[in-house]
Amino acid sequence: MERYVLKLSDAVGSCVRFLALVSGLLLMALMMLTVAAVSLRKINEPIFGAQDISEAGLIAVVFFAMAYSGWTGGHIAVDLIGNVVKGRALQMLDFGVRLVCGLFFIIVTWMSIEHGLDALEYGDGFNLLPILHWPFYFIIAFGSGVFSLVLFLLAARSACGLPEIKVK
Numbered sequence: 131m132e133r134y135v136l137k138l139s140d141a142v143g144s145c146v147r148f149l150a151l152v153s154g155l156l157l158m159a160l161m162m163l164t165v166a167a168v169s170l171r172k173i174n175e176p177i178f179g180a181q182d183i184s185e186a187g188l189i190a191v192v193f194f195a196m197a198y199s200g201w202t203g204g205h206i207a208v209d210l211i212g213n214v215v216k217g218r219a220l221q222m223l224d225f226g227v228r229l230v231c232g233l234f235f236i237i238v239t240w241m242s243i244e245h246g247l248d249a250l251e252y253g254d255g256f257n258l259l260p261i262l263h264w265p266f267y268f269i270i271a272f273g274s275g276v277f278s279l280v281l282f283l284l285a286a287r288s289a290c291g292l293p294e295i296k297v298k
Contacts, residue, residue, distance in 0.1 A: 132290045135283070142283055143201060143295070149276065150198035153191050160187045179259035186256065189266045193273025197280045202297045224288040232281035235274045242271035
């Protein structure tokens with residue numbers, strides 16, 4: 131099983147790095163949009179719908195980067211139990227926590243798909259621009275699904291006694 135977990139780790143690592151790259155590029159584009167919107171507002175020529183575009187873009191930025199953050203341990207963590215529990219018991223505790231979190235994000239994925247289908251049916255959209263909400267619910271579902279896969283894979287790595295992922 132360890133061999134399969136390592137092969138899957140390589141594939142998932144490449145996928146989440148690509149999503150993080152896309153997220154970073156979107157964040158740079160949103161930053162340029164914000165600078166342009168603020169600058170043009172100073173000369174009384176605001177960009178119509180800049181806030182709607184920013185809100186929509188931030189959804190992709192967050193949910194595309196979330197899996198990479200979990201994969202590399204880039205999230206904020208408080209290590210209280212690691213000082214008390216050591217060795218195999220800590221690995222099994224990590225396995226359980228990651229498994230439960232993975233299940234939670236499966237529910238987030240499922241609920242996002244449901245809300246996306248509702249938004250598709252009712253035509254929900256943003257305030258100023260005719261941008262529909264449903265694609266962004268599916269972006270949330272995709273990002274949450276990839277993150278749940280990352281959590282399940284990290285749980286498998288803990289169960290096999292494999293080390294944490296190191297950023298190259």
